[in-house]
Amino acid sequence: EVQLLESGGGLVQPGGALRLSCAASGFTFSTNAMSWVRQAPGKGLEWVAAITGTGGSTYYAASVRGRFTISRDNSKNTVFLQMNSLRAEDTAIYFCAKAPLNTVTTGGFDFWGQGTLVTVSS
């Protein structure tokens, strides 16, 4: 059974930093691209970042490029999202999502985690 378990969310002040983790199990982790998708309170879904299976390629939404960094540790079946220079508009539930293949596009997301809440406020 595929499981994705996010952690690391919390309350942080504007300008601060936070590192999210997503621990995966139930599949061969290194063979799948992974993404982070966020959902602001009461709003829709926004793709944030993606990484290929080996970690060799990363991609970002324009709204987070230069501030967020996605990475993975395939020895620990974990994907990370380092979030720096946080803004109030980054407040959201952050979901990690698994791609069915090692492609960032053309695959969609077949499994999602339960999400972790990030609140940016003073």
Add this chain to the structure above:
Amino acid sequence: DIVMTQTPLSLSVTPGQPASISCRSSQSLLHSDGKTYLYWYLQRPGQSPHLLISEVSSRFSGVSDRFSGSGSGTDFTLTVSRVEAEDVGVYYCMQGIHLPLTFGGGTKVEIK
């Protein structure tokens, strides 16, 4: 960026009746490989999204055959043949052909 537009914003359906949701993309989602990368997700209240339909019309494992997807190019439809109470939530379409991956704004389905 590809803009995904869903209609209607919300839907109130009598149990056992059909429901349809439309999704339109600002560019064709037909890839050079011949596949069309349009997905449908359902987010039940208080839960994370889960996959219903891949590549316009392929039901994901375990998804009821009451759900079907259709369309091509830029116009797509999700149809629920007989709505049940467990179908309530927000439905999202998503394009998977170009980065950034983009979602429709969502359609909230409730039961009358």
